[in-house]
Amino acid sequence: MRVTWTAGEPERADGAGEGGAERVWRLVFQLDPEDATSGACTDGQRMELRTNSCQVRLPPAAGAYGDEVHPDLLAVAAWTLAAPWTRRRVTFDRPISGELAEAIQDGWGVEAGPVGARPRSGTRLAISYSGGADSVAVAAILPDAPLVHFQRISHPRVPNRWTHYRSDVLARLAARTGRELTVVRSDLEFLLAYPRPGYAEHHAVAAGALLLADELDLGGIAMGYELGSRWLGGDRYVHRYTPDNPMWAPHGKWGRLFSAAGLPVVLPVGGVSEAVTMRVALESELRDLVRWCLRGSGDGPCGTCGKCLYKELIQAAVERRPLSTAVTASGAVARKWQEPPPYGGQEMIEYGCARVPGIESTPFARAAGHLRPTEESTRWLDHCYPPALDEIPEPWRGRVAAYMDGVGLMTPDESARVENWGTR
Ligand SMILES: [Zn+2]
Numbered sequence: 001m002r003v004t005w006t007a008g009e010p011e012r013a014d015g016a017g018e019g020g021a022e023r024v025w026r027l028v029f030q031l032d033p034e035d036a037t038s039g040a041c042t043d044g045q046r047m048e049l050r051t052n053s054c055q056v057r058l059p060p061a062a063g064a065y066g067d068e069v070h071p072d073l074l075a076v077a078a079w080t081l082a083a084p085w086t087r088r089r090v091t092f093d094r095p096i097s098g099e100l101a102e103a104i105q106d107g108w109g110v111e112a113g114p115v116g117a118r119p120r121s122g123t124r125l126a127i128s129y130s131g132g133a134d135s136v137a138v139a140a141i142l143p144d145a146p147l148v149h150f151q152r153i154s155h156p157r158v159p160n161r162w163t164h165y166r167s168d169v170l171a172r173l174a175a176r177t178g179r180e181l182t183v184v185r186s187d188l189e190f191l192l193a194y195p196r197p198g199y200a201e202h203h204a205v206a207a208g209a210l211l212l213a214d215e216l217d218l219g220g221i222a223m224g225y226e227l228g229s230r231w232l233g234g235d236r237y238v239h240r241y242t243p244d245n246p247m248w249a250p251h252g253k254w255g256r257l258f259s260a261a262g263l264p265v266v267l268p269v270g271g272v273s274e275a276v277t278m279r280v281a282l283e284s285e286l287r288d289l290v291r292w293c294l295r296g297s298g299d300g301p302c303g304t305c306g307k308c309l310y311k312e313l314i315q316a317a318v319e320r321r322p323l324s325t326a327v328t329a330s331g332a333v334a335r336k337w338q339e340p341p342p343y344g345g346q347e348m349i350e351y352g353c354a355r356v357p358g359i360e361s362t363p364f365a366r367a368a369g370h371l372r373p374t375e376e377s378t379r380w381l382d383h384c385y386p387p388a389l390d391e392i393p394e395p396w397r398g399r400v401a402a403y404m405d406g407v408g409l410m411t412p413d414e415s416a417r418v419e420n421w422g423t424r
Helices: 071-085 098-108 133-141 167-175 202-212 227-231 253-260 274-282 306-319 332-338 346-355 365-371 376-382 394-407 412-419
Strands: 002-008 023-030 038-040 046-049 053-058 089-097 111-117 124-128 147-152 181-186 192-194 218-222
Touching: 002 071, 023 071, 038 071, 046 071, 053 202, 071 089, 071 098, 071 111, 071 202, 071 253, 089 098, 098 111, 098 253, 124 133, 124 202, 133 274, 133 394, 147 167, 147 202, 167 181, 181 202, 202 218, 202 253, 218 394, 227 346, 274 306, 274 346, 274 376, 306 332, 306 346, 332 365, 346 365, 346 376, 376 412
Parallel strands: 002 089, 089 111, 124 147, 124 218, 147 181
Antiparallel strands: 002 023, 023 053, 038 046, 046 192, 053 181
């Protein structure tokens, strides 16, 4: 794999002018003979490559850019897009640090070079802010951290069949937070032909934060991945306790990669469930701006997609009220809940089924019958798993730990629920 970043002007076909003096980084990669246009990302999802170029657009800045961005940052941003297709070696267009080359070699068995840069470092923590409940919770826990929001734009050479995805709505909501905010616009999701446009690796959402890290003096990037994603195998990864999760453990291959570039991934809500992040988000001053649905208009979430149904279960449980949804058990969106477990996010299905009044007359009735959860059996999901705090880098650990003292730490018995997840 050969990777080239060029700093330049927007491509005319892609709405040039709309962004004014946006700074555009264009990425092109060329496959080596042993590489492939099909592959799998770290969580196992199969995918196919559609095209080999994309852009990341940054807002105008006072200073210059271009060669001022550390090559390790450019390399990591490229690797979040190129890793699934690369088999043996990756050649960057600027020399990277030996530390970064080692992280790629150890993590992927891929030879990376050329080597010749000193490692970088920074001091501030930024938040990768989507506007969903988890990232709003992170923003509430760290009220003075700057936000970086990723906004999907269409690709000049790929037809956009996803016009119902309203990334513009989410960007507008982010702007209303009143926080220090950088919106990064990119078509990088259209690199994928299959299964659909999306991040080649989950970490690609941080591409903009990586390119901005020197300018913003970033020494860490906080993400909203919670207990289920970090410790319970997440949505579509293995469904069991995963202390060595290669995506989100600090000692996993992605954790080591980002740390080598001086931008460790920080998970302030890595020890709490989506019930806690929902509660924190809804109790925060950003509550009116929480939006987990990509399809809704400016008026609100769509209310009919699978994500809306799942999050409604959690919100109803947190608010101790009946489910409010137009989705029925016979609808396509609810089909998976009519099957026996396991389910993605099963811990939250258990939590919701134990707490939502009248669950037997909702699309989750059959799941509730299979799982038979109780408030007692799901109480651990209201507390923080202590080892998650140990993983937060020292400069920020104290603040997050103080916040989680207020939430309440898990007892040893409750921690055992995490550690035995999927093995019962
Ligand atoms: Zn929706």
